[in-house]
Amino acid sequence: MKKVVIIGVISSVILFYILTLKINITVESNDVKVFDNYNENVSSCLEDILGFCILKLPVNIEGNVDTNIIGNYKIKYESKILFKNKMIEKEIKVYDDEPPVITVDKEVIESCPNKNGDVSYKAVDNYDNDITDKVTKEVINNKYILKVSDSSNNETVLEIPIEYKDDEKPTIKLNGSSIVYLKVGEKYDESGYTATDNCLGDITNRVKISGIVDSNKEGKYTITYSVVDDLNNKIETTRTVYVYNKNPDVPIGDKVIYLTFDDGPSNYTNNLLDILKEYNVKATFFVTSNGSDSSIKRAYQEGHSIGIHSYSHNYNEIYKSEEAFFNDIDKVNNRIKRITGEYSHILRFAGGSSNTVSRFNKGIMTRLSKEVELRGYKYFDWNVSAADTATKDSSKIANNVIKSLKKGNNIVLQHDTNYGSVQAVEEIIKYGLSHGYVFASLNVTSPTVHHAINN
Ligand SMILES: [Zn+2]
Numbered sequence: 001m002k003k004v005v006i007i008g009v010i011s012s013v014i015l016f017y018i019l020t021l022k023i024n025i026t027v028e029s030n031d032v033k034v035f036d037n038y039n040e041n042v043s044s045c046l047e048d049i050l051g052f053c054i055l056k057l058p059v060n061i062e063g064n065v066d067t068n069i070i071g072n073y074k075i076k077y078e079s080k081i082l083f084k085n086k087m088i089e090k091e092i093k094v095y096d097d098e099p100p101v102i103t104v105d106k107e108v109i110e111s112c113p114n115k116n117g118d119v120s121y122k123a124v125d126n127y128d129n130d131i132t133d134k135v136t137k138e139v140i141n142n143k144y145i146l147k148v149s150d151s152s153n154n155e156t157v158l159e160i161p162i163e164y165k166d167d168e169k170p171t172i173k174l175n176g177s178s179i180v181y182l183k184v185g186e187k188y189d190e191s192g193y194t195a196t197d198n199c200l201g202d203i204t205n206r207v208k209i210s211g212i213v214d215s216n217k218e219g220k221y222t223i224t225y226s227v228v229d230d231l232n233n234k235i236e237t238t239r240t241v242y243v244y245n246k247n248p249d250v251p252i253g254d255k256v257i258y259l260t261f262d263d264g265p266s267n268y269t270n271n272l273l274d275i276l277k278e279y280n281v282k283a284t285f286f287v288t289s290n291g292s293d294s295s296i297k298r299a300y301q302e303g304h305s306i307g308i309h310s311y312s313h314n315y316n317e318i319y320k321s322e323e324a325f326f327n328d329i330d331k332v333n334n335r336i337k338r339i340t341g342e343y344s345h346i347l348r349f350a351g352g353s354s355n356t357v358s359r360f361n362k363g364i365m366t367r368l369s370k371e372v373e374l375r376g377y378k379y380f381d382w383n384v385s386a387a388d389t390a391t392k393d394s395s396k397i398a399n400n401v402i403k404s405l406k407k408g409n410n411i412v413l414q415h416d417t418n419y420g421s422v423q424a425v426e427e428i429i430k431y432g433l434s435h436g437y438v439f440a441s442l443n444v445t446s447p448t449v450h451h452a453i454n455n
Helices: 002-019 269-278 293-301 322-340 364-374 394-404 419-434
Strands: 022-027 042-047 053-056 060-062 071-081 084-095 101-104 109-111 121-125 136-140 143-149 155-164 171-174 179-183 193-197 208-210 219-228 234-244 255-262 284-287 305-308 408-415
Touching: 022 071, 022 084, 042 071, 101 143, 101 155, 121 143, 171 219, 171 234, 179 419, 193 219, 234 419, 255 269, 255 419, 269 293, 269 419, 284 293, 284 322, 293 305, 293 322, 305 322, 322 364, 394 408, 394 419, 408 419
Parallel strands: 109 155, 179 234, 255 284, 255 408, 284 305
Antiparallel strands: 022 042, 042 053, 060 071, 071 084, 101 121, 136 143, 143 155, 171 193, 208 219, 219 234
16 A cells, blocks of 8 residues: 555656656747848757756757848747647748948049039948949038948948149130231221130139220230139230331341242232232242133233243253253243233243252253343242142141241242232231331342252
């Protein structure tokens, strides 16, 4: 009986012990940062009433954590043994705590005082990638403040200081030419200007003009245009106005320009004569068989010199022999005589006395240069070339002449068969008259220029 009781007590204690066993699941898995590795850390024990783990149990896990996507993941953990069963749930967060990164093209913004300049930027987030379009930009206290938040509300603020400065000068652009030629008595009209500043834009209305032109008095006048911006950057530019008289009918001084035109006349000669007339400039025409008699006649009647060049201008023909040469120039001179009533005594060799095209006849130029003088001709080469056989650009031609002018006698070679060369004449005359030159035509008493003979 006693034995039975003892067995009963022991059985009850064992039963009680068994009944109080419980499953304990411990989850130590942590929230995880997006893109990091997630480690499941769970254990399960069958514990007795005193908390002793008497048996480790397997855990069945349901649900998974995608660390590539931010969110809350519910995971179920379950352990079973015999009639005992335990299930717990835990929420695992995949989170992002990394703020976006803003990059800018400059650390300091230099800006005009009346502006804020600008900055270009890019915002990249570890999770949202390019979020440049979410950036806000504002100017506070001389700084650009760039702000951006990612989808997890991580915010980045970037401050870029603005340095206000302007050390660039404005510019003034003159309308029309910076060199103006006026005949005495002609009114000076300001042809205008514009001024622009890097910061202020159009500042034409700030331009100050000084200088006066007395167009009744010959001379050189300077008009000065100046403008200043807000930070005292100043620019000044000038226009030069030459007031000149017509070519004076005065004795030849020490600055003389002899304009000479070869190979004509041509269709352009009348136009040229108009220009020469307007300025009272006398020139010299070394003529050929070309063009109309009336052009030669008009040139002669208007006081220009008519000289001999060549009838055929065919080098192989005219430099074949002395006889051929003189036959050729006689033909031109007969033309001149027929039109003007008198023979010419001035001459320019076709190709100039220094030509080498005649070398097929050795020494012909040496002989001719002497022979023409024996026969009463005076020949003229040139010491200023318009180089107008190479171009038709009148401003280039004018410039070729102008840059070669010097004190003394300037015998200028041009061709009135080149329209561009004819158009260059006005500029050459204006320059000459306003720089103290006198224009004259050549005659047998004029000082001459001879090239070195090359054949
Ligand atoms: Zn010629």
